[in-house]
Amino acid sequence: MDNLQIDGTRQTPEISFNAESGILKLDGRSIPENTFEFFTPVLNWLDEYVSSAPDKVVAKINLEYFNTSSSKYILEILKRLKVILGEGKDVLVEWYYEEDDEEMMETGEDYEDVSGLPFEIISFEEE
């Protein structure tokens, strides 16, 4: 299966999904004008990935800010990861936030609660 690579912009996050290594990175700011157009290929890729995912899948999510419709799509991404988990694969979500960004940390905790996926909430220092 091909990797999925979408370069980040000022309004959209960088998507870097490596099919073979199982490292799925989502990095940046997500405020696309058309969230459906942006996230549909991502969800389609994940739908296909369910059957070919390796034994360990790590989703590394590092978002600075995202809009309401993106929050719905993040839920959809987590739902697909839950399906992979249901297939008996090892799935981990690493949720990154800047150390003074309390809101993003709590958001990660909320996603952890609602998704039922194993989460690691990781803080990093501001550059």
Add this chain to the structure above:
Amino acid sequence: MSNQSIYQNELDNLDQSKKFLQRENYSQMEMQLEFKKLVENYEELIDQVKIITKISDRLQKKLNKTNDALESSNVQLADLNNQLNKTIDQLTEAKIGRKAGTIVMFLAIGLFIISEVILEPIIDKAFVDQKYVGLALKLVVAILIKPGEDFANNYMLKKARKQQMKEQKEKMAIEDSKKKKKKKRKVL
């Protein structure tokens, strides 16, 4: 279109339930199954709405915090800009003051030389008995130095301010035309 598409799954589920209701015949078991599915979908939708609302409110808070920080930075920047303008004004005034002082000094020296070389001999001849006339003339020149310096200072300061305003107007006109060009590009 994009908003409809976000909830495509949920809309599809709703359509399915509506279609089921339009059927004329269905067994108790089928109805129970359909109702169970509907309740499950509804429950999931409520969970989603709850979490999305919570996250959205929280990120709005983050946005407000960022806006506040930006506003406070803007105020600080405006203060610094004012201070800078004041300092520039003070420097300009000092520079002009020095220039005016130099000009008046040279003028005074010139007047002194003129009075010594040209006026003094004439006065000496005209007022033979009155020795203090020449001295009085020099005194008048000396008294006029300070007001002369002030006059030159004010005149040069006015000129410099006019020049500053002209430059500022030109700058604003350039910025306006840039903004207009940007707007035009957006419209196109």
